[in-house]
Amino acid sequence: MKGFLLAGLLALAATPALAHSGLDATAPMNGAVLEEAPPHIVLTFAKHTRLTRVRMAHGDNQAVDVDLGDQTSFATRFVVPLTDMGSGLYRIELRGLSSDGHPVRNAFTFRVQ
Numbered sequence: 001m002k003g004f005l006l007a008g009l010l011a012l013a014a015t016p017a018l019a020h021s022g023l024d025a026t027a028p029m030n031g032a033v034l035e036e037a038p039p040h041i042v043l044t045f046a047k048h049t050r051l052t053r054v055r056m057a058h059g060d061n062q063a064v065d066v067d068l069g070d071q072t073s074f075a076t077r078f079v080v081p082l083t084d085m086g087s088g089l090y091r092i093e094l095r096g097l098s099s100d101g102h103p104v105r106n107a108f109t110f111r112v113q
Contacts, residue, residue, distance in 0.1 A: 030108035058085035
């Protein structure tokens with residue numbers, strides 16, 4: 001009986017997390033150290049998501065919008081072009097809307113040596 005109760009409570013706790021679209025993976029990975037800046041970043045989501053804004057900050061410079069081109073429809077994978085700003089820390093911030101209507105916000109960093 002205790003096992004069923006515990007399983008039920010765990011299922012209830014996990015339900016909100018499963019309902020939202022999350023960022024499953026990035027390329028480069030969060031915290032990666034690279035020899036050179038990549039020509040693009042790849043964003044992979046758990047569920048269909050529509051990107052509404054991607055910003056990039058380099059070092060101490062203020063973040064600038066990244067051109068999303070025609071990537072305005074719902075998808076689970078986006079390839080976003082990236083401008084090479086040289087060595088240093090890159091911070092990518094993104095916003096979107098998941099297909100279930102929930103807002104998506106995330107950020108990750110990588111460093112170019």
